[in-house]
Amino acid sequence: MNHWSGYLLLIAKGAQMTVELTVLGIALALVAAFVAGLARVSRFSAVRALAIAYIEFFRGTSVFVQLFWAYFVLPMAGFDVTPLQAGVLALGLNVGAYAAEVVRGAVQAVSGDQRQACVALNLSRYQAMRHVILPQALPLMIPTFGNNAIELLKGTAVVSLISLGDMTFQAQVVRSQTGNTLIPFTTILALYFVMSWLITFGMRRLERRVSFGLDGMRR
Template identity: 65%
Template structure:
C-alpha cells in the first residue's frame, strides 16, 4: 500500500492533463457546434453543404481513426501537432459534430411566432438569432450539451494511445511498475466519476439560471 501512495502524484498529474484536455476540447466542440449547426440553417446552399459534410464525416468515422489522423497523418501534410493538440483537435471536432445537430434542432424548435416577432421589430436575421432565438434555444441545448461534455470527458482516455500522459496513460504506468491492476484503475474510475459529476452539476446550475432569466418569455 505504501508503494501505491507514492504513485498518487502521478495519477493526479494525469488528472490535470485530462481536465485541461476536456475543457479545451469542450471549447472547440462548442465553437464547431454553433458554426456547423447554424451553417445547416444558412440560406446559402454551399454553407449548408459544407456544414453537412463536416457533421456527417465526423459522426460517421471512428474517434480512434480521427485521433490517429490528427497525430500521425497531418504531419505528412506539413502540420505537426503535439499529442495534446492532436487530442484537443480530434475530440473537439468529433463532439462538435454531434453538438451541431443539437444547435440546429433547438433553433428549429423555437416557435414561428418568435421569428415573426423578429421580423415585426425589423430585426435582421442575425439580430433575431442573437437577441431572440438563440437565448431561448440555448436553454433547450444545455441538457444535451451536458451529455456531450461528459462523453468528451470519457473519450479523453483514447489519447493514451498516442502517449499523452492523461489519467488512463498514468494508470497503465502505475500498473506496469507495481503489478497492481485493480487499485490504479479503480482510482481513475472514481476520478472520472467525480469530474463527470462536476460537469453535470455546473451545466445544470447554468441551465437553472438561464431558465429563471427567461421565465415568461416563451408561451
C-alpha cells in the same frame, strides 16, 4: 504506503492532463457546434453543404481513426502537432459534430410565432438570432451539451494510444510496474465519476441561470 504514494501522484498528474484535455476539447467543441449548427440553418446552400459534410464525416468515422489521422497524417501535410493538440483536435471536432445537431435542433424548435414577431419588428436575421432565437434556444441545448461534455471527458482515454499521459495512460503505467490492477483503475474510475458529477452540477446551474425570465418570452 510510501510505495503507493508515488504511483498515486503519477495518476494525479494524469488527472491534470485529463482535465486540460477536457476543458480545451469542450472549448473547441462549442465553437465547432455553434458554427456548424448555425450554418445548418443558413439561407445559403453552399454553407449548409459544408456544415453537413463536417457533421457527417466526424459522426460517421471513428474517433480512434480521427486521433491517429491528426497525430500522424497532419505532420505529413506540413502541420506539426503535439500529442495534446492532436487529442484536442480529434475530441473537440468529434464531439462538436454531435453538438452541432443539438444547436440546429434547438434553433429550429423556437416557435414560428417568435420568428414572425421578429419580422414584424423589422429585425435583421442577425438581430433576431442574437436577441430572440438564441436566448430561447440555449436552455434547450444545455442538458445535451452536458451529456456531450461527459462523453468528451470519457473519450479522453483514447489519447493513451498516442502515449499522452492522461489518467488511463498513467494507470496502465502503474499497473505494469506494480502488477496491481485494482488500485490504479479503481482510482481513475472514482476520478472520472467525480469529474462527470462536477460537469453535471455545473450544467444544471447554468441551465437554471440562462432559463431565468424566459418563460414569459416563450408564451
